[in-house]
Amino acid sequence: MITFQSVTKRYPDGTVAVDHLDLEIPASKIVVLVGPSGCGKTTSLRMINRLVEPTSGRILLDGRDVAEVNPSHLRRGIGYVIQQTGLFPHRTIEDNIATVPLLNHWDKRKARERARELMDLVGLDTAAMAKRYPHQLSGGQQQRVGVARALAADPPVLLMDEPFSAVDPIVRASLQDELIRLQGELHKTVVLVTHDVEEAIKVGDLIALYRPGGHLAQVDTPERLLGAPVDDYVRDFVGFDRGIRRLSFFAATALDLAADTVLTSDTSAADAIQAAKQAGQEWVLVVDAERRPIGWAEVGDLESLPASAALGDAPLAPVGHTFRPDTDSLRAALDATILSRTERAVAVDERGQVMGTTSYERLRDAIRAAEEAADRQAVSGSTPQPAGEAG
Amino acid sequence: MVWSWIPQNWGLIWQYTSDNALLGLVPPLIGLAISIPLGVVSVRWGWVYPPLLSLTSAVYAIPSLAVFVVLIDYTGLGNLTVIIALTLFSLCVLLPNVVDGLRGVSQPVRQAATAMGYGEIRRLVQVELPIATPVVIAGLRIAVVSSISLASVAQLIGVGSLGYFFIDGLQRDFPTEIYVGAFAVLALAFVSDMLLVTIGALLTPWRRGQRTLGGVWAISLAGTGR
Numbered sequence: 001m002i003t004f005q006s007v008t009k010r011y012p013d014g015t016v017a018v019d020h021l022d023l024e025i026p027a028s029k030i031v032v033l034v035g036p037s038g039c040g041k042t043t044s045l046r047m048i049n050r051l052v053e054p055t056s057g058r059i060l061l062d063g064r065d066v067a068e069v070n071p072s073h074l075r076r077g078i079g080y081v082i083q084q085t086g087l088f089p090h091r092t093i094e095d096n097i098a099t100v101p102l103l104n105h106w107d108k109r110k111a112r113e114r115a116r117e118l119m120d121l122v123g124l125d126t127a128a129m130a131k132r133y134p135h136q137l138s139g140g141q142q143q144r145v146g147v148a149r150a151l152a153a154d155p156p157v158l159l160m161d162e163p164f165s166a167v168d169p170i171v172r173a174s175l176q177d178e179l180i181r182l183q184g185e186l187h188k189t190v191v192l193v194t195h196d197v198e199e200a201i202k203v204g205d206l207i208a209l210y211r212p213g214g215h216l217a218q219v220d221t222p223e224r225l226l227g228a229p230v231d232d233y234v235r236d237f238v239g240f241d242r243g244i245r246r247l248s249f250f251a252a253t254a255l256d257l258a259a260d261t262v263l264t265s266d267t268s269a270a271d272a273i274q275a276a277k278q279a280g281q282e283w284v285l286v287v288d289a290e291r292r293p294i295g296w297a298e299v300g301d302l303e304s305l306p307a308s309a310a311l312g313d314a315p316l317a318p319v320g321h322t323f324r325p326d327t328d329s330l331r332a333a334l335d336a337t338i339l340s341r342t343e344r345a346v347a348v349d350e351r352g353q354v355m356g357t358t359s360y361e362r363l364r365d366a367i368r369a370a371e372e373a374a375d376r377q378a379v380s381g382s383t384p385q386p387a388g389e390a391g
Numbered sequence: 392m393v394w395s396w397i398p399q400n401w402g403l404i405w406q407y408t409s410d411n412a413l414l415g416l417v418p419p420l421i422g423l424a425i426s427i428p429l430g431v432v433s434v435r436w437g438w439v440y441p442p443l444l445s446l447t448s449a450v451y452a453i454p455s456l457a458v459f460v461v462l463i464d465y466t467g468l469g470n471l472t473v474i475i476a477l478t479l480f481s482l483c484v485l486l487p488n489v490v491d492g493l494r495g496v497s498q499p500v501r502q503a504a505t506a507m508g509y510g511e512i513r514r515l516v517q518v519e520l521p522i523a524t525p526v527v528i529a530g531l532r533i534a535v536v537s538s539i540s541l542a543s544v545a546q547l548i549g550v551g552s553l554g555y556f557f558i559d560g561l562q563r564d565f566p567t568e569i570y571v572g573a574f575a576v577l578a579l580a581f582v583s584d585m586l587l588v589t590i591g592a593l594l595t596p597w598r599r600g601q602r603t604l605g606g607v608w609a610i611s612l613a614g615t616g617r
Binding site: 071 | 497499500501502503504505506507508509510518521522524595597
């Protein structure tokens, strides 16, 4: 756990980067410091490993004032990843990663073994890359090396300063996914600085949103930040489509799925028409013998078929993309519904078999229920509330 | 050109070439040993650098013969006088290269090193100086080549060097000797430079594949200018 106690950083020219900051960063969570440039988020981060010394106030790492720890020793227990990677151009990838173990007097062979373990962990091809130099790697690979290097001595704390800002959006998304996956295995206390609120919402367990001038605007879970911004500043910063984005935090399991118009392709057209009419639907979903979706059939088309025809003979509209209630969010279900020609989305299980279909009406009910549940939870105080919340 | 003169005087040519090599190589190495701490100080305390640089440039501007003559009063007619003078000259090239090399270490690299727990000295030795090596070697190459060329002037105060052949050839109106001397200076400069290029390559394995031979030649030729 990292605790900021009334921390202020004033530079000699009078600028105040951080102003009486109180913030508690719980252990084993990803806490994202986000805000516009010059808001003091990076300064806050750098005060944790004493790259910047506070003008006043204290920073406690597991109860101990970092100012009392020898800086070099303190830093060897805190991983540090920066946007420009800061890899040593004169060292091979494995030796870059082995840096802190070597500083901690491990023997060279053990340090390199550890480096190769970490290359595996962050998804780098050990055989091909261990002996290469940083300039021979792509930006995304270099950033992975940076993360591996920070993790080499297994520090409990990892500081990341805009770690994914310099790579293209596709690589960035994969590095973010990688961080979430790694955190699932390693449970580090991660403090990540970014100016990108999307990134904060995606990777953060907790978000500390800064105001210009080194103040905190709101410290909350991503879902609460989207659902209950404390003021206009937060609302504007989080963005205008926060309502949609908040849906990412609601599981699609809440959806009440309709299964009465899911029919196999050998069903007769007449039976299909009857089923649709009973359910009050204009479309039926056609599935194969294994209940995998084939396409949508419209009642109007079915009526023009000869009486002996089966569903499989009807012209079918494409299923489009499906969603999985057990792993996807309401946002994915909504997206699938919007993109579907029939205004209905298909829910499948892990084998790709149809569980049912959903519609705008059913989504609306699920969203309302989820929001009400979240609000009740917030009122009863069961959402983690960080001590440093300002507002 | 009297070709037969060469084998007849082989011993003499070899003698002066090795004397000249010593005078060409030792001063830049001493100069490097002085430039590294001066460079570190200059990077750490920026205000030191401009006056220091002016001083080394001013020294370089003094004709070598004048420096020899001034030094003779203190150190006599010998190798020491020449080595001191050439060392002073080499600083003019080496100091800026050490400073540029150290300043060329990017801020993120420096910051990452600090954040991983390097102390200042260790960071200097294990991170900054190795990264500065290519620029320092480039300066050393110029210093060595120019020192080899300057060393021939030492013959004017009687210190053995390839300059002997220029003076002797001129006095006896015997061009062969001058050609041989000039060729020996060039050959010595070229061999020394290649030696440094090789050492540089061995010290900087990470730059393999990034070098061009054209660059090597351009610097060699520029260095012999004085």
